[in-house]
Amino acid sequence: MKKIAELKIGEALEDVQLNPVSRLDLIKYAGASGDYNPIHTIDEEAKKAGLPGIIAHGMWTMGNLSKLFTSYYEEGFIQDYSIRFKGMVFLNDVITLKATLEEKMGNQLRFNVLAVNQKGNEVLKGEVLFKTFTGTDITHIF
Template sequence: MNSIVDLQIDDSLEEITLNPVSRIDLIKYAGASGDFNPIHTIDAEATKAGLPGIIAHGMWTMGNLAKLFTPYLEEGFIQDYKIRFAGMVFLEDVITLKARLQEENEELLDFTVAAVNQNGKEVIKGAITFKKYV
């Protein structure tokens, strides 16, 4: 798909499957975002918080998911981006990013979006409204 405006209802953007989540991914995100909550980087802190291990920042996953739309940012922009953090992402999880067109009109494309782990569970889910330059 070369152009986002050619999509039909129920069409999906091409899925992206990320490399297994690594600690360095989360350390990089902590540094780049300024979110140094240690449950995302330090095992002992995650354990202390009652978690089986460190978990990815929800915003890391949300940041990744938006890249499905990056190739189309000259055709429009992300006007609304809503996410519910539905599950935790652990080290070595394999996350797949998905977006499907739900509705469209002259100006707007409404997508449902989700990031799904290797067990098929949606770890984040929500919607993106892409506003076309017309």
């Protein structure tokens, strides 16, 4: 596997496909995040809100973006990110995460990131700023 700093502008990280969204995923996320809005876990409440069924927490989808960079955490860290929610994620949706290197600024790499469902519809779009470690960064960690 290529080091993240060796990527060239326009190159992509390996896509990450998530398992189909399950009710249990959303219940666990509600507990971990403290977001107990019932549109994320109870069908009847989602329907009362005008939705066709329960929807995933937007932050659940956003948090999963970090999986794109898991293989590179020995080389650096996500310094910043900004995203825009583009669509809803429903039970059983299969989400694919994508990242393409847009810009290199010293030891900072800016990626365009995207999450799409099994129909190819964008559900999230944004940017991640990944900072690679330098010799001085590593001495501050230890």
